[in-house]
Amino acid sequence: xxxxxxxxxxxxxxxxxxxxxxxxxxxxxxxxxxxxxxxxxxxxxxxxxxxxxxxxxxxxxxxxxxxxxxxxxxxxxxxxxxxxxxxxxxxxxxxxxxxxxxxxxxxxxxxxxxxxxxxxxxxxxxxxxxxxxxxxxxxxxxxxxxxxxxxxxxxxxxxxxxxxxxxxxxxxxxxxxxxxxxxxxxxxxxxxxxxxxxxxxxxxxxxxxxxxxxxxxxxxxxxxxxxxxxxxxxxxxxxxxxxxxxxxxxxxxxxxxxxxxxxxxxxxxxxxxxxxxxxxxxxxxxx
Amino acid sequence: xxxxxxxxxxxxxxxxxxxxxxxxxxxxxxxxxxxxxxxxxxxxxxxxxxxxxxxxxxxxxxxxxxxxxxxxxxxxxxxxxxxxxxxxxxxxxxxxxxxxxxxxxxxxxxxxxxxxxxxxxxxxxxxxxxxxxxxxxxxxxxxxxxxxxxxxxxxxxxxxxxxxxxxxxxxxxxxxxxxxxxxxxxxxxxxxxxxxxxxxxxxxxxxxxxxxxxxxxxxxxxxxxxxxxxxxxxxxxxxxxxxxxxxxxxxxxxxxxxxxxxxxxxxxxxxxxxxxxxxxxxxxxxxxxxxxxxxxxxxxxxxxxxxxxxxxxxxxxxxxxx
Numbered sequence: 001x002x003x004x005x006x007x008x009x010x011x012x013x014x015x016x017x018x019x020x021x022x023x024x025x026x027x028x029x030x031x032x033x034x035x036x037x038x039x040x041x042x043x044x045x046x047x048x049x050x051x052x053x054x055x056x057x058x059x060x061x062x063x064x065x066x067x068x069x070x071x072x073x074x075x076x077x078x079x080x081x082x083x084x085x086x087x088x089x090x091x092x093x094x095x096x097x098x099x100x101x102x103x104x105x106x107x108x109x110x111x112x113x114x115x116x117x118x119x120x121x122x123x124x125x126x127x128x129x130x131x132x133x134x135x136x137x138x139x140x141x142x143x144x145x146x147x148x149x150x151x152x153x154x155x156x157x158x159x160x161x162x163x164x165x166x167x168x169x170x171x172x173x174x175x176x177x178x179x180x181x182x183x184x185x186x187x188x189x190x191x192x193x194x195x196x197x198x199x200x201x202x203x204x205x206x207x208x209x210x211x212x213x214x215x216x217x218x219x220x221x222x223x224x225x226x227x228x229x230x231x232x233x234x235x236x237x238x239x240x241x242x243x244x245x246x247x248x249x250x251x252x253x254x255x256x257x258x259x260x261x262x263x264x265x266x267x268x269x270x271x272x273x274x275x276x277x278x279x280x281x282x283x284x285x286x287x
Numbered sequence: 288x289x290x291x292x293x294x295x296x297x298x299x300x301x302x303x304x305x306x307x308x309x310x311x312x313x314x315x316x317x318x319x320x321x322x323x324x325x326x327x328x329x330x331x332x333x334x335x336x337x338x339x340x341x342x343x344x345x346x347x348x349x350x351x352x353x354x355x356x357x358x359x360x361x362x363x364x365x366x367x368x369x370x371x372x373x374x375x376x377x378x379x380x381x382x383x384x385x386x387x388x389x390x391x392x393x394x395x396x397x398x399x400x401x402x403x404x405x406x407x408x409x410x411x412x413x414x415x416x417x418x419x420x421x422x423x424x425x426x427x428x429x430x431x432x433x434x435x436x437x438x439x440x441x442x443x444x445x446x447x448x449x450x451x452x453x454x455x456x457x458x459x460x461x462x463x464x465x466x467x468x469x470x471x472x473x474x475x476x477x478x479x480x481x482x483x484x485x486x487x488x489x490x491x492x493x494x495x496x497x498x499x500x501x502x503x504x505x506x507x508x509x510x511x512x513x514x515x516x517x518x519x520x521x522x523x524x525x526x527x528x529x530x531x532x533x534x535x536x537x538x539x540x541x542x543x544x545x546x547x548x549x550x551x552x553x554x555x556x557x558x559x560x561x562x563x564x565x566x567x568x569x570x571x572x573x574x575x576x577x578x579x580x581x582x583x584x585x586x587x588x589x590x591x592x593x594x595x596x597x598x599x600x601x602x603x604x605x606x607x608x609x
Contacts, residue, residue, distance in 0.1 A: 001331055029407075032478060035407045035410070035411065039348065063312065081578045083587065083591060090594075092406050093347075093406070093407065093410065094590050095593070096353065096355075096407060096410055097353075097543065097547065097586055097589075097590050098587060098590040098591070100540060100543075100583075100586060101582075101583040101584065101585070101586025101590065102583065102587060103583070104540070104579050104580070104583030104586065105579075105580050105583035105584055105587070106583075107579065108575075108576045108577065108578075108579030108580035108583060109580055109581075111576040112468040112575065112576045112577065112580070150410070178320050199451070199524045202543040220536075221418075224414055224415060224418045224536060225415075225418075227414055227415055227419075228411070228415040230411065231404070231408055231411050231412055231415065256460040261426060264422040264425075265419050265423065268415050268416065268418060268419035268422075269419065271412070271415055272400050272416070272419075273400075275403050275404065275412065276403075279403035279404060280404075
């Protein structure tokens with residue numbers, strides 16, 4: 001049973017990353033009509049920024065949690081201003097191709113300087129050690145990742161669904177021209193939205209640094225799984241992305257325990273099943 | 288789906304004549320390669336990728352469907368052919384047949400699943416399916432995992448053509464490429480191809496005209512996947528191995544890049560793009576990961592400034608169909 005709970009925890013952690021990343025993808029897709037292929041590369045950048053902050057600037061994990069998403073977010077906003085904005089009105093697939101190119105550039109550059117092996121990032125002192133919960137041993141850092149990701153996801157949901165800013169955002173997703181006519185600066189909102197989505201990816205990167213090590217290709221395979229998560233959950237609903245992300249992480253964890261050979265493929269197999277049964281995805285509208 | 292292409296130009300006898308002239312010139316140039324001192328293995332490799340890119344282009348350029356998983360057909364056909372040649376000891380022609388049949392079956396299955404969603408979802412689904420296959424091949428015993436299937440015998444085709452001789456192999460690969468290319472050209476200019484273009488331009492309208500667009504897209508997917516598999520089978524004879532790199536997502540990305548550089552929805556664009564990208568990899572091989580960076584940069588530049596691609600720009604400038 002110990003092993004089962006341990007795998008469940010791993011599943012919840014992966015689920016946190018799926019949720020944070022697919023949430024960002026959904027928010028970006030809503031505003032920019034672009035599937036951000038660079039999401040995995042920017043997740044990796046988040047982890048690297050945290051690594052640099054610690055090893056070059058002596059800035060600890062807690063500040064990195066704040067600073068890394070801001071830095072990567074600003075980088076993302078520069079990308080949006082200089083490149084992505086020119087794709088307005090073109091077919092969706094050009095956005096996919098452009099961001100795929102950006103991902104290749106970023107990952108290639110990091111691979112040049114850091115190779116493909118992992119760099120260690122220590123767990124902060126406050127979160128070291130573990131707790132005995134009676135039925136299992138819980139490493140505190142892992143518990144923290146799950147709880148913190150959940151809080152961030154719910155905060156993002158609150159921001160978009162319940163605040164005035166979020167209302168502007170949702171309105172601009174539906175009809176940007178009309179929202180502009182009301183005097184709201186939609187292009188700036190688009191830039192900020194991209195920054196927010198990218199920042200969430202970077203945050204996931206920082207969270208994963210102590211668990212998965214910091215590697216240039218850490219986001220490359222992850223993003224494909226997240227695409228499958230997005231296909232399963234659909235991009236129509238924020239809460240849908242969060243729930244699907246966590247749920248698939250848990251299912252993956254359970255698979256690792258019961259049938260480890262399929263743990264790499266279970267999300268893709270589920271995607272196929274969902275497509276066969278309900279082609280629009282679990283929460284999605286027809287696209 | 289609106290891909291920037293110029294085939295709004297009518298299919299006139301002049302357009303057909305232009306295309307046939309270019310085709311004959313291309314075929315003659317390629318046929319002269321063994322006498323020119325150019326390294327034939329480089330050209331053979333490029334020809335395999337050119338056929339792959341042409342097959343991919345059939346789907347994106349004429350069907351408006353961006354598959355981000357075309358490497359799965361290349362790799363699957365490669366593994367099937369390699370297994371048939373090495374383990375079953377089949378002759379080359381049957382080895383190719385086994386590979387193409389493998390890609391055909393795979394494209395039916397994956398097409399049935401992926402055609403259910405459109406646009407950007409279709410791309411994500413094909414990418415996810417190819418990743419699923421990648422993990423299966425990583426674990427399946429017959430692919431030999433990370434090592435791949437090595438040292439594949441080339442054998443004698445039809446009992447007479449000794450494929451271990453580079454010149455003979457070259458002409459066999461060239462024949463395969465030209466045959467595949469002509470088949471794609473025929474498909475594009477058939478009534479079926481016209482309906483595909485109509486679906487790409489305006490799917491709801493095509494539906495309202497009574498076309499079952501899903502069936503057309505499915506058939507286009509199967510044709511494209513099977514032809515991509517043919518390229519993968521030919522590649523086995525050139526490379527004499529079948530490995531995981533051929534199924535990896537980065538390979539799918541390269542195919543997209545070749546077609547984008549040459550020109551989406553142009554007839555000769557994928558061929559030009561394949562030669563450009565393979566040549567670039569050849570010359571930059573010593574620069575390690577800079578190749579990836581440069582490929583990424585080409586993606587960005589093409590999408591931002593150069594969406595017609597090399598051949599597309601030329602065709603646009605001369606107002607010809609190429």
